[in-house]
Amino acid sequence: MINRFKTGLPIETAAIPSENRGLYKDNTVLDINAFPNIMSTNKECIDGLYKFSLSDKAMVFGLGETVRGINKKGWIYESFCADDPNHQEGKRSLYGAHHFIVIKDDKCFGLFIDNPGRVTFDIGYTDRDRLVIKSENPEQYIYLIDGNEPYDIIKQFLRLIGKAYIPPKWAFGFGQSRWGYNSAENVREVVRQHRENHIPIDMVYMDIDYMEGFRDFTVREDNFPDFSAFVREMHEQHIHLVPIIDAGIKEEAGYDIYDEGEEGGFFCKDADGNTFVAAVWPGRSVFPDFMNKESRDWFGSKYKKLIDAGIDGFWNDMNEPALFYTPIRLKKAVDKVNGLSKGNPGIDSFFEISGSVNSLQNSLEDYESFYHKMDDGSVVRHDRVHNLYGMNMTRAAAEKMKEDYPDKEFLLFSRASYIGAHRYGGIWQGDNKSWWSHLKMNVAMTANLNMCGFLFTGADTGGFGDDVTEDLLIRWLSFSIFTPLMRNHSATGTREQEFYRFKDTDTFRHIIGIRYRLLPYIYESYLHAAENYEMLLRPLVFDYPYDERVLDIEDELMLGDRILIAPVVEQNKNGRMVYLPEDMIMVRLTRDAEGRFLEERSEVLAGDNYINVPLSDVVFFLKKGMTLELSEFKEYID
């Protein structure tokens, strides 16, 4: 049962497809008494402040791409899509804005706050027994979903927001990436190493290095001569190239994309009606106004340039949008540095200097200084609809591709997202780090994103920032083989982390091989989840709601209808404790003394079990009475 309530004049977000209007009861007046646990004294909640009580045993699920675990209690989250690669526990915002939560208390209920601006969820942070939701601009739709158990509610929500994107089958293969592959030779070497070492691979990603001066939809001629031929050459080796497309467009007369956008009025404007300028990778850049269909259609049509060259997969990035600085604020900061540094700057001046330089990136002041023309013709300041920007970039690509290539499947995923973006493409889990704590977070985040519809997701295996270790990469890969989006990606300047750079190539081949052996199950389970509005990867508590012991298990997940996975997420462990809610078959995928693949099955009883998991093995658990046949080792999908 879903009720929709409205306060003020909300901005339409496309979170709910229009054809799903019949799925909820539309209430024109907010009936605060309909909300379980509500405590707000201001019964109209016109200030956008909703207070709920939380009992000691209450659990809260949802919020998609956020730090910390699966039970979201005990932190404060602010949704405002943020380009922040240092996402430790203390951060409140990440790349996505997913305002959907489920409260499991004496009653169960779900809330989706359909508001494209900043919404804060204080979940037992200020007070351990209070959930407080606050919208900066309280004009919004609120969907209240009732159900008996969290997963009932989540399934209703998944139905409401529509069917998840289904990528081409080859996109379930492995993809290798690194910020730094700046020539066809680099890419060839990556492919050669994988093929020679028989490490399965289907994709090589192309980060910003492939472009001509970071200009979208260009390919640098010097290092990628005859790009179409190169794409063909890669296809012949069963490799799909997946280039990045950034949100910012270089401000440069003569650059066709810039010229066309200027002429068509497709870019965001400042308060004076001039094209808004901020710097990202190309230096001074302008930003397509994805909030209206004309701009979306125009931008979406530009992918054709690369599609014509044979490209069939894209990765949309920097679309929070990230802003390194605006020229106007940089000048202010520099002036400040000059002013403060006359004579001998004291310690306060020093902190002002470093503060003014360090506050240039992704500043709220900048986000408040440009405007969108919306689909309905209205003009809205960016910060009010900030959380929609990334979704609409991917929507631009997806809708136009569907229109222009109705029979072709594209791989498409994004960094920033909002609820509903899962219909257009996947998302990866942003610029993480080579930390064990980020592997652990990856497990929880994958479940949390599934709750919000994002089935096609995964994190950068091995971590993007900081230096990886071989054991971390092995353990991370041993989890990533179970996530639909599986790529190894790392930042320039960090330790190179292609699998073939480490001694234990056999183990990497073995583990990735398992992904390909499991592909029928993973792919079928994915399709089943998408078609039936279900989660692919779920916390145990959703499948075993009456087993008290699974309530706080956040490092085991159910995958599809028959597998339980329990990745090792800590360093230097010989194994781990695994709790099984029922007797199951342990499947251990290992190698014999001659290095041949070996599948061992044995029954493990329900309860807590210590399972030995050497780096070389992948272990998971199969429901009794269910079949699971591994297919043959393959080096690519198509």
Place this chain on the structure above:
Amino acid sequence: MINRFKTGLPIETAAIPSENRGLYKDNTVLDINAFPNIMSTNKECIDGLYKFSLSDKAMVFGLGETVRGINKKGWIYESFCADDPNHQEGKRSLYGAHHFIVIKDDKCFGLFIDNPGRVTFDIGYTDRDRLVIKSENPEQYIYLIDGNEPYDIIKQFLRLIGKAYIPPKWAFGFGQSRWGYNSAENVREVVRQHRENHIPIDMVYMDIDYMEGFRDFTVREDNFPDFSAFVREMHEQHIHLVPIIDAGIKEEAGYDIYDEGEEGGFFCKDADGNTFVAAVWPGRSVFPDFMNKESRDWFGSKYKKLIDAGIDGFWNDMNEPALFYTPIRLKKAVDKVNGLSKGNPGIDSFFEISGSVNSLQNSLEDYESFYHKMDDGSVVRHDRVHNLYGMNMTRAAAEKMKEDYPDKEFLLFSRASYIGAHRYGGIWQGDNKSWWSHLKMNVAMTANLNMCGFLFTGADTGGFGDDVTEDLLIRWLSFSIFTPLMRNHSATGTREQEFYRFKDTDTFRHIIGIRYRLLPYIYESYLHAAENYEMLLRPLVFDYPYDERVLDIEDELMLGDRILIAPVVEQNKNGRMVYLPEDMIMVRLTRDAEGRFLEERSEVLAGDNYINVPLSDVVFFLKKGMTLELSEFKEYID
């Protein structure tokens, strides 16, 4: 069996007390064949590069204050005392430099590299099967310690480096701290709240706010009028005030400490023989040359000013030393900003601007620009002896206090340290964050520091940086009651985290009360460990070396001779798995329905046990047949 080897002309560090010379065999020539697992091709190792093989099952212990877990395999550590509050997994250096490791492989051996400069330990990072130790300056002493098991080796090492500092008994009480208590009224309020809420407390710490313009050994008159009377007033309430003393001295003619130091030639010099200047909290500052006895005696005598006012505890800080900037490099950075910002700075210029501002703090270039006069009269560039600076600050205080107040006990601890510093005072575990991952790290680091002699240690409970949550504070406190140094400390600008600011005051009172009830055991165990050169808090593998299951347990510790602790270090957990290597008595300290203290004991069998641990309870495990009597609840120790 300990062998000492020498390469070149090492700098004497005072890591080993001179009276312990009889404990090792002194070899004038390096005999590389004496080292198990050695692989170095250059048998002289005159380049300071030592390569050892590591088998798959090898474990490496030690390194004291470092990130990550107890088994140090799988990371690269660089000892160079670092003021870095963002110590995530990717960091290589923290505040201390503790070049002692123990390798447990086919053979067991320990290595102490007595070198005050930068030493790198690549422990299976570059290659999973290699340990590589590299000293920037390879002139050093190497102590090779043989033994049957890691703990045998550690006990020999603890004996070698001498007896650990024993603080006054009241220093085992609870201390409240915050950067921001800037008046006597603030402090009174903290004390009043604790006393009114009956939350036990023995100390209030005074961070930099109490000083007059951040000048060491001053007290601001405006907010702390008649300081001696205030100290007495606090003593009457059984509160010890513990002020901070920073390493940097304000450069200001007329400030007595500065004038005296200049006149006596007690400050570090630059290459031209002028007093070295860098900015820290007071702005431009100078740095006492703790490397020679005259300067140490002079600086150590200055504590008298506060001791005369009744102070009996100090906390030495910023003694890596932290350097915010040097005037000369700040000017260069500002000039660079100016140069780059002419016209429209491109994206590279932007990164240069932010890079040049952000590289000002704690720069190697600055550490290479000043000099020390050593005890033997030689002049040494700072970077060569960087790791000794903090230790010698605390040594300055400790030695002078012992000389001037032979019958008085002082609380004394430091941020930076080197091996041997444990004889002069304790160390706290630096500027951590309000992260669950830092609580977990606190557990491992406490064991690792114990291996290096630092018995009097503890982390900032609740975390220093970032915002705490009530549940994190409760769980952290539930661990901190077992660490000798127990204080709640937080940074200005973060959420206030005094216990009385949260709703569940009863739980905080209950848990701190347990520390006071356990004090006889903790204090006696501490004395026993110090007198007998043992660790107070140990990983299970040291006590149960033949139990394979404890090899990778890093979140349980042995405390003293009869207790096993197993703190809950993850959020939203109802309990945890606890592995017991033998049948033990579970002691659960809880409250009955009326809120009265309740002690429950029950036997738990050896093996893996799921133990329910609500936030309100403290649970630990007692060896069978051993007694442990809790004393009465107390609100202060003396």
